[in-house]
Amino acid sequence: MHDNKKLPAVVLADRIDAVIRRMTLGIGWCYVLLVLVIILQVVLRKGFSHGLIALEELQWHLYAIGVMFGLSLAQTSDAHIRVDLFHSGFRTRTKRIIEILGILLLLLPFITVIFIHSLDFVADSWRINESSSAPSGLPWRWLIKGAIPLSMALLALAVLSRLYREIVLLARGE
Amino acid sequence: EAADKVLLKTPIAFGTNLPALGTTITWVADRLDKVSDGTIRMKVYEPGKLVSPPEILDAVSSGKVNSGYATAGYWQGKIPAAALFSAVPFGPEAGEYMAWLYYGNGMSLYQEMYDTAGYNVHVLPCAILSPETSGWFSKPIEKPEDLQGLNMRFFGLGASVMEKLGVGTVQLPGGEIFGALEKGAIDATEFSQPAIDTRLGLNKIVKYNYFPGWHQQATIFELLINKDTWGEMTPGQQATIETTCMASVTNSIAEGEAMQFPVMAEAKQNGVEIRYWNQQMLDTFQEKWLEVAAEKSAEDPFFKKVWDDLSQFREGYDLWEANAFLPRKQAN
């Protein structure tokens, strides 16, 4: 498990991160809800021989929301897995430059591609008012698909906050 | 003027290792190459390698891939009427289905459906599966009450019918059916034809295999081609693909009809109970299906349009059907 490593303070970035953390930690409660939904489904299925497809689908809806918005939480708490072998030995300045270049050349292009293409993806779903393909499944599929652009936008915000923090710290020589 | 070469990147819905479900497209890819003297090539991507089956329509329409091979029943969450171009409960057998498609309004409605829903695809029926089985049960089903409370894997419009009879239906992917059935997560399942179900090993767990497949008497598989790609092809290339797909329809029926009985005979030897639904059950399924069709027609205008047209065609066909054919061999 990764503990939240405290990054050096930078006022604006700290504020943005705090907002993102509060939001995503709130969204994280969907996992508690997921436990309850699964238990309810087990009780209905085993106790009353009647599981509900809608509950089955609600499970992966909740899981998907937790996963997608959790990305931003992991970003602000610097929890994404790194290969530490050489990294831990680099000078702080080198680390900052790596982080800045990585964000600009690898991460932001990746987020941008997903974000742009997800807009069409959600729009299509909205246009045809897509619902589950199971007869008694959940309607409004565009709603859960909308989690992709929204979570990517939030992740971009978290990443830009980190970028700003690294640039400021680099300039300050910290 | 020499035609430009076309490469159709084609993600598919069922693995090419599955007879009929997957082998048909391998046949198409092979023939296209030969018939077109190499100017049309098709690269087949196994399910999920490029994109997963339910995403094929979206991927072809947006041009992320230029073609795809699936069955329209997959899109019924996006377009309710799509299920009618996949398999219709108590619907037409292959001959009648083709008659409606090619010589009735079927093909124009099929294309119109995608156009109205805003999908940028050109559709071609490219295989028909002969009847599926009605499913595998752990106990005999003699009356509608026997279905009450079962959890069952079921596909397409038939699932709504089963729901009306108190069955909880899920749509598991083929690979998970065996495990779910074994572990009791589901009590019964349908998947496909005997030759395919055997591949999944269903006969190892549940012994009562019911026929006829009232929910899928014939199943159409479609080749979707991105409309821009289609438009850029020469008339000769378009005709080559159309003709190859029509040939594939013939080939798939022949393959499907030929491969079931040896498998069924072997299953019978291994203790599988091959049962034919009694009249009461068939009547019940049909009654519930008509309710479902009426509900779906009320919910979706295009579903109604297709359903009415198909029903009208079939009413006319009845006169021919009732007089033209010899009675079938009885199962029991």
Added chain:
Amino acid sequence: MEANEILVIAMFLSFIALLFTGFPVAWVLGGIGIIFAFIGQWADTNLDTFTGLDFLTLGLVVNRLWKIMDNWILVALPMFIFMGIMLDKSGVAERLMHSMQELFGRVRGGLAVTVTAIGIILAASTGIIGASVVLLAVMSLPAMTKQGYAMPLALGTIASAGTLGILIPPSIMLVIMADQLALSVGDLFMGAVLPGLMLGALYIAYILVYGLIKPHAAPVPADAKPVTFGVVFNVLRDVLPTLLLIVVVLGSIFGGFATPTEASGVGALGATLLAVYNRKFNLKVLKDVVAGTTNTTAYIFAIFIGATCFALVLRELGGDELIESFLTGLPFGPYGIIFFILGVIFLLGFFLDWIEITLIVLPLLAPVISALGISIDGYGVVDNPELVWFVMLVAMTLQTSFLTPPVGFALFYLKGVCPPGVKLSQIYRGVIPFIVLQLVALLILVFTPELVLWLPAKAYG
């Protein structure tokens, strides 16, 4: 060599090179995918390739991402993580440590055996390697130091026992493997039980033998008390609730009462009830568990998302065909190819971890294995027995990747909680015998597929 083959190799090498910059693995994967998509597009016009890659094709990443979200198998993953973190906070392990220590008190190496036994129990109730390693280290390292254990033995025991959870079900690695290869989660869970227990047994045997040969390395405490009925009773009392949880979760999957997803939810609730039972439950704990679950699930899925982009582009560059034709072209025979593949995975395990290997390498290998034509007779009742067996071989190999430096997560976690005096080299030295034991176990599995397939077959019988 063809231009696209050069691109495939360049893509792999860039990935490995950028990995060592220390930028997050997930984003390296995703970013390299994007960059090589554009390189592929450039190559199509300037070199003689036909990748068909461009900005539009990259949109498939969204469709693939959606299939990660719309996935009922993977729902089990955050639930098992929730269960693990909750169990970590529930105080169960401390009670076990306390009572079991007395049980093995008079045996040479008894404390190390206790650690391994608790490792097995933790493994069977969760699969969170980080949590297990940290928990075992915090609980037992001071005690082992005080008793005068040789540092490498103590460290090796903790790291290896803590990683058992990735193999012994429930295991998030096996959930992901089942998803990637369209196998049944239940089959993989059942298949892993005996190999996992065998590995645990090998550890214990090694510790006991080591204690006999080098008594100074694993001493008996001076104040060891005899094992009384009371001691045994205490152990039973403390182990019973956890065993009950294990039986409920694994038993319901194996017995066919529940799907793995349902069992994971029941397990999450069960772990919470255990915390309540041990008076460790409050709102703050629940908040911590929610935060931990959200974070841990997210960093695993980030790699999923990055890897799906990487794999898509690699495939379009022709990477699949290249690897498949290379492997099937090896002049080794079926078993030789399997050993070669396992060897490569073992080597990859030095700098990649199980998530990347499972997501990128494993799907490339499945068709190769199916094409080898190895058939394991007598287990026809199991769906796809050859692949289940092969997956277990890979799982056992990946188990070692946690312990192999330089990138071994168990080692990182352990180093993180050790007192400052402990050197990384001591940890490295300590895990070597356990890595060897894992390779021995792997060898046994290669030649006794029964160990994997007997239990799943039994369940269907």
